[in-house]
Amino acid sequence: MAFQSAFIKNLLDQVTTTIKRFPITTLFSIIGTWSAVELTSGYLYDSVSENLLTRILMTAAIGMPLSLAGYFFLTVQQIHRKKRLGLVVVFFVIILTLLFCLNPEQYPEHIVQFILMLVAVHLLVSFAPFTNNGDTLAFWQFNKILFIRLITGLLYCTVLSAGLSAAFGVVDSIFGINLNWNYLHYAFIIIFGIVNTLFFLNGLPANPLETRTDVPYPKSLAFFSRYILVPLASIYLVILLAYEIKILIQWELPKGLVSSLILGYSAIGLLAILLVYPIQDNKDNTWIKAFRRYFFLFLLPLVFLLLLAVTTRINSYGVTQYRYFIIAIAAWLLFLIGYFLLYQSPSIKAIPISLFILIMLITFGPQSAISVSLRSQLNVLHDLFKKEELLVNDKLIPIKENATNSYSAIRMASTLDYLLKNYNFTALQPLLSLNLEKQEKLLQQTWKKMNNNIVDPRGYMIYRNSWLERYLRLGGYQYRQQYSEDQLETLSSNYYVKTKTSILNTKGYDYVMESNPFPDASQVDSINGYKLYQRESLEYDNVKLNIDTLEFNFSVVHLAEKLYSQAGNLKVYEDQNSSQGLDKRYLLPAVMLQSTIEKAGIKVTLQIRELSFDYSKKNGIRTNSVRAYYIINF
Known part of the structure; x- marks a missing residue:
């Protein structure tokens, strides 16, 4: 006690x-x-x-x-x-x-x-x-x-x-x-x-x-530095130098992954230099001596490779906060390289002090990452609309879906998405003729009515951003940033089709049965002595119904192809509230989503209620889902 x-x-x-x-x-x-x-x-x-x-x-x-x-x-x-x-x-x-x-x-x-x-x-x-x-x-x-x-x-x-x-x-x-x-x-x-x-x-x-400076260097730290950290940094160095030689031989632009590798090597190397400082001049630490001597020398070509990789992306897509940070880190590494290679008695204090100064410079002011990337991406968005002749008085206007290049629309949607996710809504005011402050107040009022005044900032942000995407007719192009200009053949358009009404017309028929792509094998339906069972299908290209020995095979993909070929005539049925760009939504009369097969006096009509399919130039039609009913007449 x-x-x-x-x-x-x-x-x-x-x-x-x-x-x-x-x-x-x-x-x-x-x-x-x-x-x-x-x-x-x-x-x-x-x-x-x-x-x-x-x-x-x-x-x-x-x-x-x-x-x-x-x-x-x-x-x-x-x-x-x-x-x-x-x-x-x-x-x-x-x-x-x-x-x-x-x-x-x-x-x-x-x-x-x-x-x-x-x-x-x-x-x-x-x-x-x-x-x-x-x-x-x-x-x-x-x-x-x-x-x-x-x-x-x-x-x-x-x-x-x-x-x-x-x-x-x-x-x-x-x-x-x-x-x-x-x-x-x-x-x-x-x-x-x-x-x-x-x-x-x-x-x-x-x-x-x-603080006592005569304290022995921790053995665990010495082991970690000598046998783990320094060898790991050396392996990184060999890989990166080999990749740089490959680039020079093949004369190709570096891949995006190289930036992460170089930054990883730099971080590990700097950490190693900081950790081994008290023992760097010991006679038995030849490996550490060699690493300290050549680290910054070998880092120099890697920093230039890093700059080449990021400037290539900037030339194509403009400055983002991430790319700005890479440029800033590269500049900081160049400073450290010059300092440690040229200065006779360099101090490791320069590493945290210089990084602190750099961070403060890129955090606030017109030269900060936030300001520079905002100006750059606004210019990118402006130039994309200008290229497609979608400016009036130097302000953006909604895109013309049939006249706008798909890749340009994807770039527009991607840039707009970046700006909306990383900046305040009103940051886009220089590019738009409508007053965004007033518009946001209206959107907030509408959102509150829709949600009974429930506080949901994240939900409102999604609603607000979606409104602006729809306003510029870019709602159907987002989330496709992975496509490059030479991949447009694989770019998919999404089609969502459903009937206008939920009422099922059974006039002239006897029975209705819901289509099920994964039926229960133990369940067998019987009507008038006929046994009915559905065939399991892992794909939605076809749906099948067996009545005794008769098979009724309906081609859903054929119906989808027919709808796609008539897309120009379906404009009148388009759902204007949600259909945009590469995402098309239609509310069709039930008769347009029917297919009938008659065998041995038995007539079966497949009535599709909902159908989803994709289309790309390279792969054609691919059905994603179907919800339908069999209407049967004996």
Whole structure:
């Protein structure tokens, strides 16, 4: 009992000390955890909306590492108390600005900015105490402590969560208590949000500049670096250099996958250089020495290959956020190559510091990824419509389906889809004559009426984006971005056909039987002494009905071919609300979806109620589904 009391007292003392030492960081962890629990619970209170909770969570996620970086910066700097208070005020102004400005529900681009800022502030923690100090080994030891505390904390919390899950399951199973598993989810969030944060903070040094530099290099880390990380990076290098030689020999453009491979090699290589820094000059580490010496040299041609791969895509499809990031990373890698190859005494601190500066540059301003890619994709969309002569007063007008090139329409739909998913609805205002702000208000009112004022931001976004796609007559061209211009022969048009009425006309017939492509073999229907059974079919090209020895075989694909050949005459039956582009929907008279076969005095009519089929120049007609009835007369 005394041991338990001492353990609990020691634990509480450490928690109290940690909270007193890092009050702001702890506060942000509590606020972030609370908002995450509220979002997970699924209950949206009148006073706190889902959007506001998300904004609070995002702000807290940035505030935690930012406050930690500020703490370490103030710890090592000899700054007057008034200036310290001024910096604290600036910090809270930044946090409040983030809280009020971040709005991912209205502006999807804020999600990208949030992720970039989150990475940037974590990088800031790594070097904030060393902005005016050149002790690289202390910098390495400090970051080693951060890394080990983070990994250890995540491991402990994972084990604790697994133990709680097992205990929860045992109590539920053995005692038959109907536990609410949502509480277990809340416990997970609290463990990783608060417990993990306190554990991480508790092991951080009081002054990073006084971190011991005479600590032996961890054997496990040495083994990992020598025998796993460096060899893995070397294998990547051999593969990429061989691929580059292949490109030079065959003189072909690089494939998109090469970008991921080069970025992966760069990440592994830089991680290896950071991890082996204290032992890089040891005599017994010849492999590590060679890797460090030649890594940046061999990285240079790979970066040019990376630039070639991404600029090829940019020339064809414009700048997207992803392509912008690749260009930015390539520029950063070129900077590191020049720095480490040309500078006599390069410091590994340059890696996180330069990456932090780069991220801040590409996050905000007219040169940011969001701004550049928006301008580029708006220009791409404008040029596509201009090429098809679909501009009036330099504004987009709905496409003309029969006159617009299919590939151009697919490109238009793909570009529009990108803009709608990654930017605010009004970002398209420069290209459209209608007022998008007023239109959005009308759409919101319509959506609320349709959904009885139920809050559903994601559902509304889909509804709003679909409206604009239909307005430009691009609704039937989306989701076909994988097709290139030389693949148009395989491009499929989708046809959805159904009868105008749900009433089945049985005049002059005796019985009705529903068509079933997968009938129950044990079930046999009998009428007037005749045995009726359907034939199983894995495809919908034909449907078959057997009456005793008579087989009635109806060709669905033949009917589909007939409908496709008459598509020009079916315009009057087209469903204008949902039929667009390559997705055609028709409401036809029942007689147009009938086929009759008469044998031995028995007449069977197949009445199709719904039919779906595709058509491509290369593959012709392919039926996808059919729903029909047999109308039988003896």
